[in-house]
Amino acid sequence: MRRLGDLPLMVYGVLVLLFLFLPIAIVVPMSFSAASSLTFPPTEFSLRWYQSFFQDPRWIEAMRVSLLVAFMSSLLALALGSVAAYGLVRGTFAGRRLIDANFMAPMIVPPVITAVALYIVFARVGLLGTLPGLVIGHMLLGVPYVVLIMSVAIRSFDVRIEQVAFSLGASWFTMFRRVLLPNLMPSAFAAWIFAFITSFDEVIVTLFVAGAYQTVPKKMFNELVLQINPTITAIATLLIAFSVCLFVVFALLMRRAGLLGRR
Amino acid sequence: MPLLLAMLLAFNLPILLMLGRSVSGLEFSLEHYQRLVEAPVYLRVLANTFKIAAISTLACMVLGYPLAYWMRGLRPGWQLVAVSLVVLPFWVSILVRTYAWIVVLGNDGVVNRTLMGLGLIVDPLPFLYAELGVVIGTTNILLPFLVLPLFAAMLKIDGRLLDAAASLGAPPRTIFLRVFFPLTIPSFGAGAVLVFILTLGFFVTPAILGGGRVPMIANMLETLINRMPRWELAAAISTVLLVVTLLFFALYRRLTEASEGTLR
Numbered sequence: 001m002r003r004l005g006d007l008p009l010m011v012y013g014v015l016v017l018l019f020l021f022l023p024i025a026i027v028v029p030m031s032f033s034a035a036s037s038l039t040f041p042p043t044e045f046s047l048r049w050y051q052s053f054f055q056d057p058r059w060i061e062a063m064r065v066s067l068l069v070a071f072m073s074s075l076l077a078l079a080l081g082s083v084a085a086y087g088l089v090r091g092t093f094a095g096r097r098l099i100d101a102n103f104m105a106p107m108i109v110p111p112v113i114t115a116v117a118l119y120i121v122f123a124r125v126g127l128l129g130t131l132p133g134l135v136i137g138h139m140l141l142g143v144p145y146v147v148l149i150m151s152v153a154i155r156s157f158d159v160r161i162e163q164v165a166f167s168l169g170a171s172w173f174t175m176f177r178r179v180l181l182p183n184l185m186p187s188a189f190a191a192w193i194f195a196f197i198t199s200f201d202e203v204i205v206t207l208f209v210a211g212a213y214q215t216v217p218k219k220m221f222n223e224l225v226l227q228i229n230p231t232i233t234a235i236a237t238l239l240i241a242f243s244v245c246l247f248v249v250f251a252l253l254m255r256r257a258g259l260l261g262r263r
Numbered sequence: 264m265p266l267l268l269a270m271l272l273a274f275n276l277p278i279l280l281m282l283g284r285s286v287s288g289l290e291f292s293l294e295h296y297q298r299l300v301e302a303p304v305y306l307r308v309l310a311n312t313f314k315i316a317a318i319s320t321l322a323c324m325v326l327g328y329p330l331a332y333w334m335r336g337l338r339p340g341w342q343l344v345a346v347s348l349v350v351l352p353f354w355v356s357i358l359v360r361t362y363a364w365i366v367v368l369g370n371d372g373v374v375n376r377t378l379m380g381l382g383l384i385v386d387p388l389p390f391l392y393a394e395l396g397v398v399i400g401t402t403n404i405l406l407p408f409l410v411l412p413l414f415a416a417m418l419k420i421d422g423r424l425l426d427a428a429a430s431l432g433a434p435p436r437t438i439f440l441r442v443f444f445p446l447t448i449p450s451f452g453a454g455a456v457l458v459f460i461l462t463l464g465f466f467v468t469p470a471i472l473g474g475g476r477v478p479m480i481a482n483m484l485e486t487l488i489n490r491m492p493r494w495e496l497a498a499a500i501s502t503v504l505l506v507v508t509l510l511f512f513a514l515y516r517r518l519t520e521a522s523e524g525t526l527r
Binding site: 006009010012013016017019020021022023024026027030108109110111112113115116117119120197201203204207208217220221224225232233236239240243244246247 | 326327329330332333334336345348349350351352354355356357358359360361362363364365366367373403406407460461463464465466467470471474475480481484485488489494497498501504505508509512
């Protein structure tokens with residue numbers, strides 16, 4: 001196909017890509033800077049900001065809370081979301097679309113509204129500032145992704161294979177354990193990663209309902225509003241590395257599950 | 264279905280209670296909405312939010328369309344590279360990316376030092392803690408939400424349509440304006456609406472890059488809840504935001520359906 005304005009278009013496209021990528025390209029080298037203020041490009045290199053991160057017990061504690069909450073909420077989201085996705089795909093009952101839309105709602109409703117709503121309710125039932133409250137909030141935000149990914153996975157899994165298992169006398173639980181689960185494993189793992197990252201990066205709901213609990217994003221946010229501390233470049237770089245690793249695993253899993261990259 | 268129960272308890276009920284909170288003290292009243300309309304402060308913040316959302320959306324459209332169009336024409340290998348470059352930032356925490364913009368746009372930041380080094384300006388330009396900084400950061404973060412679906416929609420356009428137009432003697436410009444562009448309008452519009460919705464509720468970037476000087480709805484809600492305890496007012500504002508968001512989401516759904524319709 002002949003195209004419009006090839007060269008200018010290429011220049012423009014590359015510039016926009018650079019714009020998209022600029023934040024990452026700046027933060028990573030800066031985290032290795034030896035200077036005590038934020039300057040780019042760094043003139044000397046050191047690991048001092050990584051040191052100051054790993055030697056600060058408050059950051060380590062925030063990391064621990066973040067990981068704990070992300071693990072619990074993503075596992076919960078995966079368990080509940082997968083069962084729901086199975087019911088939605090295989091079941092035939094009235095109001096399915098409505099229920100499906102309801103599961104997707106936390107993705108569409110601005111998180112700050114979810115945060116306000118949770119705050120008001122948690123304040124009443126005493127979940128404000130508690131770990132369970134935080135886990136519930138994060139689970140809500142992870143659920144849409146789980147339902148989305150698992151629905152696609154279950155839909156693309158031939159229902160006849162399940163029926164064969166039943167016809168050979170398997171109970172639902174045996175079928176689930178021996179047939180469905182092994183086949184859905186890659187997708188489930190991918191969905192879990194998505195829910196995990198969602199929780200791990202979450203700021204807004206955390207700011208509203210976490211009370212005294214500090215997660216890494218919450219602590220970062222609070223520090224950023226007050227001052228600019230170069231330790232954050234190190235944390236940011238670690239988070240980028242972490243996200244990129246999870247992204248690669250996610251992409252590989254989706255490919256294995258046949259949900260991505262088939263042309 | 265356990266999830267349904269969990270959702271009802273943990274999501275629907277809180278939202279309903281919030282709606283309830285917005286119209287009640289001890290009895291039903293629209294008092295909080297009245298206060299909302301009467302106090303110019305809140306209306307100004309609402310207007311400001313819409314303004315920033317509109318500007319950011321426009322910026323995403325201007326940057327995103329040519330990018331997606333260019334990516335469509337790339338060879339498959341390069342296409343994969345380009346898509347990865349769009350998707351990767353998407354996976355990196357919003358907080359991290361926003362933080363980077365402080366470094367880039369600050370008074371002593373990369374942009375200002377370059378401009379001063381080139382002798383183009385004498386004093387640093389105040390990007391940070393101003394609307395421009397918020398718009399730049401927001402655009403940067405939300406751009407993938409427009410580019411990815413638009414690119415996917417462009418890929419689905421049948422190349423033979425364009426070849427047919429060319430074989431009938433249409434110059435590239437005409438093909439683009441009369442055939443290609445009209446086919447992409449629904450998905451382009453859907454992407455723009457999505458960015459707009461997301462900006463309306465955006466919290467982190469305005470808070471950090473705006474430094475409290477660029478008030479947006481989400482940040483005002485945080486102040487009302489965490490610092491002032493004015494829950495009813497916060498609930499009323501949330502309700503307004505929720506309704507507006509849902510209205511735009513309905514528009515978004517119509518556009519995506521239209522887009523699937525034209526491309527099938």
